[in-house]
Structure formats: structure tokens, C-alpha cells
Ligand code: TXA
């Protein structure tokens with residue numbers, strides 16, 4: 001199959017209407033989209049990604065007002081969060097209505113809903129009379145794409161069209177939340193920080209870890225993984241421990257000058273965690289394509305988006 005990259009929303013809509021897949025830009029990462037109400041179309045997503053079907057997908061809608069089309073109820077805390085952060089990098093897990101096929105939810109009775117914040121994709125959603133199921137547009141377990149080029153490199157030949165919306169401005173996936181017993185529970189750290197959530201709803205509960213039988217497969221231990229092994233820690237210590245290897249360094253703001261460093265990425269010289277998050281996956285791809293034997297990654301500060309960055313780096317470092 002020939003893969004075309006372009007900015008044609010009508011063509012994207014036409015393909016999606018016919019049950020084909022289209023890679024779409026969002027503010028977080030590129031998604032691999034299909035008509036969420038068409039079971040056969042959604043099946044193609046799992047085949048193309050090599051993703052296990054127990055792993056549920058996020059359903060993207062044009063406006064938070066549409067949540068009630070697909071969810072049985074929308075708790076007040078969700079409405080409050082949606083008013084603050086949607087469109088934006090937050091996903092809500094809600095009890096599903098029957099119009100959402102089982103293939104989308106891994107057979108479960110909840111559906112994940114999100115309003116992406118990207119002008120092309122919002123325009124596309126406005127033209128469609130169905131929502132879009134879309135996981136990140138990468139082969140299962142690999143680094144998420146934040147540029148049309150990344151999608152083409154990995155899914156080229158497997159999908160007909162990539163809607164090119166430029167570089168993703170957030171750069172890491174959405175924060176996944178639900179409401180249980182009147183409390184906001186966070187399943188996946190992402191583009192909306194815990195501090196921002198707490199400003200709106202007070203206390204939140206974290207249920208991020210649990211790798212044996214994950215509630216939310218973004219919780220799978222090994223994920224977001226480069227092909228070269230990645231070690232996470234204090235850069236000074238890592239450089240001593242791996243002094244005999246050719247290494248690629250991923251740092252927040254600092255340069256290192258050891259002779260065994262063959263590639264490096266500094267995510268934000270000005271130490272801005274939003275900029276660091278935006279650069280993270282592109283940097284990991286670059287270092288993964290270097291001739292290093294190991295990627296050494298520095299642990300980020302434990303606040304704001306630093307927590308989500310560390311979460312991705314820990315999963316990248318986890319062994320299969
Ligand atoms: O930013 C994002 O969320 C991107 C863009 C494309 O929207 N999408 C994305 O999709 O990261 P994916 O499939 O890579 O991750 C979806 C996450 C997974 O951790 C999945 O387990 C969780 O959402 N999820 C989906 N449906 C769920 C459900 N019903 N209950 C719990 N977790 C769910």
C-alpha cells in the first residue's frame with residue numbers, strides 16, 4: 001500500500017468513512033485512527049500496530065458535550081475537569097453505552113473519551129458523523145510518534161494516509177483519569193500534571209503501577225521502549241558505571257564531555273519541563289538511531305510534567 005502524507009481533511013474523511021485507517025495529529029502524539037463505531041475498521045488498528053486486543057482504545061470526540069452520546073453518565077468531577085482541560089491532553093474513563101463496540105474497550109464496560117486539541121483533527125472530527133478510536137500511531141511497545149515523519153518511518157506502506165499537522169506541541173500522551181467513589185483516580189500520567197488536576201478537583205488518587213494485570217495498558221511495565229537498552233539514574237553515576245561502553249546521553253539541561261559519549265540530547269537548556277516533554281520522544285528516537293551500545297537517561301525533577309517524563313523513561317528502561 002502506498003502511504004501519502006498531506007493536509008487534506010476531505011480525503012482523510014473519505015478514507016475514514018470507507019473504513020480505512022488514517023494517522024491523525026493531536027497535541028500529544030499522533031494517533032492511528034478508525035471509525036470507532038465500525039468494528040472491522042477498529043480491528044485494522046490492532047493488526048497494524050501489533051497490539052493485543054485486550055488493550056482498550058481512546059475514543060476521540062469533537063466536544064466534551066458529546067461524552068453523553070457514548071457514556072451512560074458523566075460525573076460532575078469529569079464535567080469540571082473537561083471544562084478546565086478539554087480540548088486538551090486528558091482522557092476520561094466512563095461507563096460505556098452499547099453503541100461502542102467491545103473491540104474498542106477490550107470487552108470492558110468502560111470507554112475512554114478525549115477531545116484532542118489540534119486544529120486539523122478538530123476540523124476532521126466536525127466533518128465526521130462518528131468518533132475516532134485512536135491509539136498512538138507506533139508499533140506496540142515502541143516510542144510514540146510526535147511528527148508525521150515518525151509515523152511514516154514505522155507505518156509507511158501499512159496505512160493509506162497520514163494527516164500532517166506538524167510537530168505535536170505537548171509531546172507526551174494524555175493523562176488518563178476516572179472517577180471512583182466520588183474521587184478522581186489517575187491511571188496514566190500525561191500532559192495534564194497532577195498539580196493542575198489538584199487545582200481543579202482537590203485531592204486525586206494514583207493507580208499508576210500494577211504491571212501484572214494492568215487496568216490500563218499504558219501501565220504495562222515495558223513500553224515506550226527504544227531498541228537499544230536504556231538505563232535511568234543520576235547521569236554522573238551512570239557515566240562512571242558504563243565508562244567502558246559507547247553511550248548516548250539524554251539529559252534535562254546539562255552537557256557532559258566524557259569521551260565514550262557518541263550522541264546526546266539536551267531536552268531543555270532553560271530547564272522548562274513543558275519543552276522537555278515536547279522534545280522527549282524525538283530525542284529518544286534520535287539516540288536509538290545512534291551507534292551507541294546504551295542510552296543513559298537522567299531522572300527528571302519529581303514535579304509537574306517531570307513525573308510523566310520519568311514514567312515514560314522508567315518504562316523505556318524496563319526489560320521485557
Ligand atoms: O494522548 C493520547 O492519549 C494519545 C492520542 C493519540 O490521543 N493516545 C494514546 O493511546 O496514547 P494509547 O492507546 O497509546 O493509550 C491509551 C491509554 C492506555 O493506557 C489504555 O490502557 C488506556 O488509555 N485506556 C483506554 N481505554 C481504557 C479503559 N476503558 N479503562 C482504562 N484505561 C483505558
Ligand code: MG
Nearest residue numbers: 135136144173
Ligand atoms: Mg501508546
